[in-house]
Amino acid sequence: MPVWEEWMRRWPTPADLAAEPASEAVRAWGRLGYPRRAQRLHGAAVAIVEQHGGEVPADYDALLALPGVGSYTAAAISVFAFGLRATVIDTNIRRVHARAVSGKALPSRSLTAAETRLAEALIPADTPTSCLWNAATMELGALVCTAKSPSCQLCPVEDLCAWVAAGKPEADYTPKGQSWHGTDRQVRGAVMAVLRAAHEPVERDLILGASSGADSASGTTSPDLAFPANAPAAVHRPLKALYALSPAAEQLQRCYAGLLADSLAREVTQGDTVLVSL
Numbered sequence: 001m002p003v004w005e006e007w008m009r010r011w012p013t014p015a016d017l018a019a020e021p022a023s024e025a026v027r028a029w030g031r032l033g034y035p036r037r038a039q040r041l042h043g044a045a046v047a048i049v050e051q052h053g054g055e056v057p058a059d060y061d062a063l064l065a066l067p068g069v070g071s072y073t074a075a076a077i078s079v080f081a082f083g084l085r086a087t088v089i090d091t092n093i094r095r096v097h098a099r100a101v102s103g104k105a106l107p108s109r110s111l112t113a114a115e116t117r118l119a120e121a122l123i124p125a126d127t128p129t130s131c132l133w134n135a136a137t138m139e140l141g142a143l144v145c146t147a148k149s150p151s152c153q154l155c156p157v158e159d160l161c162a163w164v165a166a167g168k169p170e171a172d173y174t175p176k177g178q179s180w181h182g183t184d185r186q187v188r189g190a191v192m193a194v195l196r197a198a199h200e201p202v203e204r205d206l207i208l209g210a211s212s213g214a215d216s217a218s219g220t221t222s223p224d225l226a227f228p229a230n231a232p233a234a235v236h237r238p239l240k241a242l243y244a245l246s247p248a249a250e251q252l253q254r255c256y257a258g259l260l261a262d263s264l265a266r267e268v269t270q271g272d273t274v275l276v277s278l
Helices: 003-008 014-017 022-029 036-052 060-065 071-080 090-101 113-122 129-141 184-197 204-208 234-246 249-261
Strands: 266-270 273-275
Touching: 003 022, 003 234, 022 036, 022 184, 060 071, 090 129, 113 184, 129 234, 184 204, 184 234, 184 249, 204 234, 204 249, 204 273
Parallel strands: none
Antiparallel strands: 266 273
């Protein structure tokens, strides 16, 4: 919430966001995860200014054409921002449909055509009621019909629920959360934290020196690299966190190269030194 509040204070309109570099959107995104979403949000703001006079379009197809906007987001904006009739399908809605109508403990691992057809068949024809239906079904799934511990005794449609009527059969698979520790996502996030904290470009070797395989400045191997004394004060905390991970040299290089390829980081050369920034 604090990140959103600061974002809206700084960029209350698409034009305000579009006027800034994409790197500022990535920096303000903080630790919300998936920084490419900030990058695409900035791209959407630019497109809204250039193609829609700075006003967010209400039309589903126009929304779908914006950078980073998929079918769910386009439908959600149409419904919740503009009160239009569209079928919103998120994980909570899918779970309610699976249990109440299909009698299954959980929906399919990924959205199927059959689930989409069911959602479209269930939505009321009346536009105001359809908007309420989308919001209500989503909230029911988020607060009552939860994945692990559903509160069936609080459910307003318990007596109509096909899953309850069937004796609450077990799911045919066990959901697995995304791993984090030791993954490329963790290392990329740690590198991004350093770049977000920096007020100016930092030496590339400060980042690549976090590898457990070799000190990039000296070329010597070390299982416990010392924190570099020449690191700018602004990046001390996130850089220490990156060094504490001690990623393998191959992994750190792969993650760093991926950030460059995704335009989430960029290099500049200053003499014999390579600097990196958002």
